[in-house]
Amino acid sequence: MSLAARDERLLEVMDDPNCDPVRLHRTLRRFWAVNGAVSRWGRVYRNHVRPALARSTGPVRILDIGCGGGDVLRRLVRLARRDGFAVEGVGIDPDPRAWAAASSGAPVDGVSFRAAASGELVAAGERFDAVVSNHLLHHLDAVSLEAVLADSQTLATRVCVHSDIARSRLAYAAFAVCAAPIAPGTFLRVDGLRSIRRSYTRDELAARLPRGWLAEQPAAFRLLAVHRTWRFGVRPDEEAPA
């Protein structure tokens, strides 16, 4: 098996509509353990989300696309509230099984989950200060990736941050060993390894991003796709003609 190229044809077990529902539920509810260990949302919040929220003078909204079990959104809302923001968090996932898992978690004030796709929120005219995702990009084919990036750009008034794995042999080897204790009864290990094989390198992600987006590699195993609409203090569509 080579990690030199993305293996886009490899399907994750959780993406099979007929996979074992009990194991899937456990997988979604246990994502917090993987995310806490690898995803570094504390740093992403400090470097990208908080500075964007700080430009607002009123209540702020965060959207998590493909929220799975919902732990990343819960964490972001807690961090923002600790920093004094009046914050609402909305997590969406088109898979009703993910919505069920997210909704069965410990409730956090101001956090809600919907079984919905990003296009539905665009159609409803919703807006959010920050639009985020975690471990979503590698799941998407080229058409869905383009749609999710376009939707998130429309939905975000200040910043979009999509965080994902950076594919490497080392990431694969480390995950194979470290996932073993938390994986029993779930798809965490098999899908985590498939996720790494489906994931991008920084250059591959940069080549897939539309104009205005940046591919960053904040750590050896992590990638970010970032789009800021507030860089000049106003959204590009609000800028006065030169």
Ligand SMILES: C[S@@+](CC[C@H](N)C(=O)[O-])C[C@H]1O[C@@H](n2cnc3c(N)ncnc32)[C@H](O)[C@@H]1O
């Ligand atoms: C690996 S899980 C990540 C879940 C969660 N974000 C986390 O990090 O724990 C990927 C999630 O993306 C969702 N997903 C797949 N295709 C999607 C799409 N086109 N738009 C939004 N979510 C999608 C799946 O249903 C799944 O819950």
